[in-house]
Amino acid sequence: MIPAWILDIFAAIMLVVAAVSAARLVAARPWRPGGRRAALADIDVAHLLMAIAMAGQLASGLRTLPDGVWEVIFAVMTAWFAYRVVRDTRVSGIRALAGGHCAPHLIHAAAMLYMFLALSAPAAGGSGEMGGMSGMGTLQLPLLAFLFALLLVGYSIWDLDQLSGPGASGHYSLAAARVAPTGPVLAGVGAPAGPGAAAGPALAGASPALSAVEPAEAVQVPPASAPADGTGVLAPWVATGCRIAMGVTMTFMLLIMI
Amino acid sequence: MSEIATAGVRPAARGRLGARAGAAKGAPDVRRLLQLGLAGIWLLDGLLQYQAFMFSKGFSDMLAGTASGNPGAVASPITWDATLIAHHAVALNAIFATIQLLLGIGIAWRPTVRVALAASIAWSLGVWWFGEGLGMVLTGDASPVNGAPGAVILYALLAVLLWPADRPGKPAPFTAARAVGAPAARALWLVLWLSLAYFALLPGNRAPQALHDMIAGMEDGEPGWLAALDRGAASLVAHEGLTASIVLAIALVIVAVGVYLPAPAARGTLVMAIVVAAVIWVFGEAFGEIMTGGATDPNSGPLLALLALTYWPARAVVTASARTAPAGAGEGMTAS
Numbered sequence: 001m002i003p004a005w006i007l008d009i010f011a012a013i014m015l016v017v018a019a020v021s022a023a024r025l026v027a028a029r030p031w032r033p034g035g036r037r038a039a040l041a042d043i044d045v046a047h048l049l050m051a052i053a054m055a056g057q058l059a060s061g062l063r064t065l066p067d068g069v070w071e072v073i074f075a076v077m078t079a080w081f082a083y084r085v086v087r088d089t090r091v092s093g094i095r096a097l098a099g100g101h102c103a104p105h106l107i108h109a110a111a112m113l114y115m116f117l118a119l120s121a122p123a124a125g126g127s128g129e130m131g132g133m134s135g136m137g138t139l140q141l142p143l144l145a146f147l148f149a150l151l152l153v154g155y156s157i158w159d160l161d162q163l164s165g166p167g168a169s170g171h172y173s174l175a176a177a178r179v180a181p182t183g184p185v186l187a188g189v190g191a192p193a194g195p196g197a198a199a200g201p202a203l204a205g206a207s208p209a210l211s212a213v214e215p216a217e218a219v220q221v222p223p224a225s226a227p228a229d230g231t232g233v234l235a236p237w238v239a240t241g242c243r244i245a246m247g248v249t250m251t252f253m254l255l256i257m258i
Numbered sequence: 259m260s261e262i263a264t265a266g267v268r269p270a271a272r273g274r275l276g277a278r279a280g281a282a283k284g285a286p287d288v289r290r291l292l293q294l295g296l297a298g299i300w301l302l303d304g305l306l307q308y309q310a311f312m313f314s315k316g317f318s319d320m321l322a323g324t325a326s327g328n329p330g331a332v333a334s335p336i337t338w339d340a341t342l343i344a345h346h347a348v349a350l351n352a353i354f355a356t357i358q359l360l361l362g363i364g365i366a367w368r369p370t371v372r373v374a375l376a377a378s379i380a381w382s383l384g385v386w387w388f389g390e391g392l393g394m395v396l397t398g399d400a401s402p403v404n405g406a407p408g409a410v411i412l413y414a415l416l417a418v419l420l421w422p423a424d425r426p427g428k429p430a431p432f433t434a435a436r437a438v439g440a441p442a443a444r445a446l447w448l449v450l451w452l453s454l455a456y457f458a459l460l461p462g463n464r465a466p467q468a469l470h471d472m473i474a475g476m477e478d479g480e481p482g483w484l485a486a487l488d489r490g491a492a493s494l495v496a497h498e499g500l501t502a503s504i505v506l507a508i509a510l511v512i513v514a515v516g517v518y519l520p521a522p523a524a525r526g527t528l529v530m531a532i533v534v535a536a537v538i539w540v541f542g543e544a545f546g547e548i549m550t551g552g553a554t555d556p557n558s559g560p561l562l563a564l565l566a567l568t569y570w571p572a573r574a575v576v577t578a579s580a581r582t583a584p585a586g587a588g589e590g591m592t593a594s
Contacts, residue, residue, distance in 0.1 A: 002310050003348050142481055142549040149302065157298045160366035161290070248359075252305045258551045 002256060004059075010249050011058035017242045018051035023233045042084075046077055046105055047242050050112055054249055057115070067116050074113035081106035104155040104243060111148040111250055115139065119257065137257055145254045152254070156247035159240050288572065289433045293365055293375075293420050295564050296413070300378065301362030303555045307355035311552040317351065318344035324391030327399060332392060339388040357381060375417040382414035389554070395453075401463045402454040402510065403472055403542035405558045412561035415450070419443060419568050431521075434568040444517045447569060451514030451531070455507040464503035470496040473541055479550035491541040509534055521571035528566045535562035 021044045030041035053070050056063040065073075085106050088096035097103045118139040139145045311317060322340035325333035343350050361381065364374025386392060386408050393400055393408025400406035421437040430436040434443040462468060474492035477485035495502045513534065516527020539545060539559020546556035 002308065002313060003352070006308060006352060138551075143483075146545070146548055149305075153298045153301050153305075157294050157301060157362070157366045160297075160363060161294055161368065164366075164368040166368075248301070248305070251302075252308060255305050255548075256309050258309075258549055 007058045010252060011055045011062055013245055014051040014055040014058065014249060015062070017245050018048050018055065020233065020238060020242055021045075021047035021051060024238065027232070027234050042080065043101070043105060043239060046081070046109065047239070047246065049073060049077070050108060050246055050250075051242075053112060053116075054246070054253065057253060058249075071113065071116045074109055074116065077109040078106065078113050081109050104159070104247070107148065107151050107155065108243075108246060108250065111152060111254065114141075114144055114148060115250075115253065115257070118144070139254070139257045142258045145258050149251045149254045152247045152251045156244050156251070159244045159247070163237055163240055163244075288570075289420055289422070289436060289568075292416075292433060292564060292568055293371065293422075295567075296378075296416050296420060297362045297365035297374075299362075299556065299560060299564070300358055300365060300413070304355050304357070304359030304362055306548065306553055306555065307351065307358055309551055309553075312351045312355070312554070313347055315344060315347070316552070318347060321389055324389070324394065326391075327394065327397030328391050329396060332387070332396060336388055336391055371422055375421060379414045379417045382410045382417070385410045386414070395457070398460055399462055400457045400460070401468075401472065401542075402458050402506065402558075403463075403469065403538055405543060406457045407450070407453060409546075409555050409558040409561055412558060412565060415446065416561065416565060416568070419446070419565075430572075432517075432569045432571050434565075443569070447517050447565075448514050450565075451510050455510035455514065458503050458507040458510060464500045466497045466499045468499040469502045470499065476542070476544040476547065479552070480544055480547070481549055484544055484549065488541065488544060506534075517569050524569070524571050528570055531566040532563045535559045535566065538562070 024044045025041060025048065028041060028044070052062075052064055053074075056065075081102050084102040085096060088102055118141055119137045306312075318340045321343060322337060325336040325340070328336070358381070361374050361378045364370040365378070367374075390408040390410055391397070393406050393411060395407050419434040419437060423437050424430070425436065425439050431440055432443070434447070438446075457463065470492045473488055473495065477488040480488065509530065513527050513531040516524050516530070518524075519527065536559065539557065543557040543559055544550075546559070547553045548556060
């Protein structure tokens with residue numbers, strides 16, 4: 001049996017991820033006019049929900065919702081990110097699967113759905129409730145768990161590499177967005193762009209961070225009244241860091257339940 | 259979450275964006291991609307080490323079992339180590355798992371790639387001895403089909419070959435040659451694959467039922483479909499141990515000398531190496547027995563395939579001296 005303190009450590013990491021994701025949502029205020037676009041908030045909502053669910057799986061004392069509710073939540077989340085990946089793929093082709101930021105979330109959501117469905121099946125034994133893994137539940141279809149683990153490890157390693165690379169940009173940028181976007185212009189995260197700058201000039205003078213941004217990740221920058229996206233808790237690397245932590249923890253859970 | 263406006267962006271502007279993106283990122287560096295593959299396997303290893311089995315007495319018993327058949331000088335430290343782990347299973351296994359997890363993260367995190375690769379070499383050598391009984395190469399029981407010469411020694415070999423440095427001089431003909439030079443890299447490949455061929459022909463492996471028993475023995479604890487696959491493969495080689503061993507040895511020798519052939523032929527033998535590695539991984543190693551919940555690593559199959567990729571002839575693998583990288587682009591930080 002896995003020592004409870006190891007599960008507790010991973011649960012604690014998930015609680016931190018949940019707290020950070022909640023803080024990002026609050027800071028971004030996507031529900032208010034001028035707030036961050038809801039299309040970006042979905043990432044933080046997904047992180048928040050997945051982290052809470054995983055913490056509950058790892059430590060039974062942290063359980064919140066019944067498994068059935070989580071299954072519905074992650075089914076909806078999987079469908080949503082599948083839609084976004086399809087949309088990204090139409091814009092930038094197959095690169096969206098490797099370089100986009102929706103594909104990893106699709107895998108995360110699908111892996112969560114699989115974990116709940118495969119363990120709550122009657123053949124898994126017990127009451128069908130995921131009451132913490134100290135008792136070591138077993139997943140059905142272990143090949144699927146293995147494949148999810150490989151994908152999650154792949155994305156986590158890729159994220160780590162991109163986050164630490166000299167050309168880190170967009171959602172990978174560690175130093176990104178020390179400067180808040182100031183207008184509805186073509187600009188990367190935090191790329192300096194003057195008010196009223198046109199798309200062409202903005203591109204011509206863009207920083208390397210801007211030039212590496214992929215079309216699939218393109219969205220409308222909020223107007224000047226928006227919160228300073230990319231600074232503090234809203235810095236892109238914070239979300240990527242959360243994603244890495246969740247990917248590693250999810251892989252851990254899949255492997256110990258095989 | 260990159261925030262960049264697209265609404266209203268002209269196609270021409272987007273074209274420039276794409277072109278600039280390509281220029282900024284440059285061509286993907288093969289060695290870095292292979293390093294990431296190694297990092298991924300280390301990360302997987304670390305997480306596998308957290309499985310419940312590893313905290314049980316079964317793990318220390320498994321380690322102690324590797325002492326069997328080894329010379330006393332090799333076996334005694336293994337027995338001591340296994341006893342120590344049996345007494346402190348939780349603490350020591352948690353440390354082992356965390357070390358491997360950190361090795362994976364360290365290799366993937368560019369600023370620490372050198373430290374992590376160096377540490378992985380030391381760790382691999384330790385595990386090869388204390389955890390795998392030197393891959394059983396001294397016992398006469400080693401077989402390429404069940405993971406000889408020990409999966410973990412391949413981690414060390416990969417770390418050496420993927421070291422983020424370039425030898426001065428003419429461009430390396432393949433990635434593995436960048437750090438150690440082509441002659442040394444080819445010699446390492448030759449020794450590895452010839453040793454595998456030798457192991458395939460050991461008396462214990464060429465016995466009529468040897469290969470059959472080895473493959474059939476993998477089905478315990480596996481999912482039904484994989485157990486059926488193992489049974490089918492085992493039945494194919496039943497009573498054909500000698501023939502199968504000779505065929506395997508010939509294939510391994512061809513792979514071994516392949517890196518000395520011209521590029522087109524070398525590519526063919528490397529594809530053959532990857533196919534052999536895949537067959538070994540699926541049928542001989544049952545995917546490293548990961549689906550039984552008791553695997554410490556994915557075994558040698560994926561590592562042999564990764565190794566083969568490091569020898570893939572490149573059109574233009576450039577060395578540091580030949581590279582026209584901007585000043586300040588440090589090794590391990592850029593195209594390493």
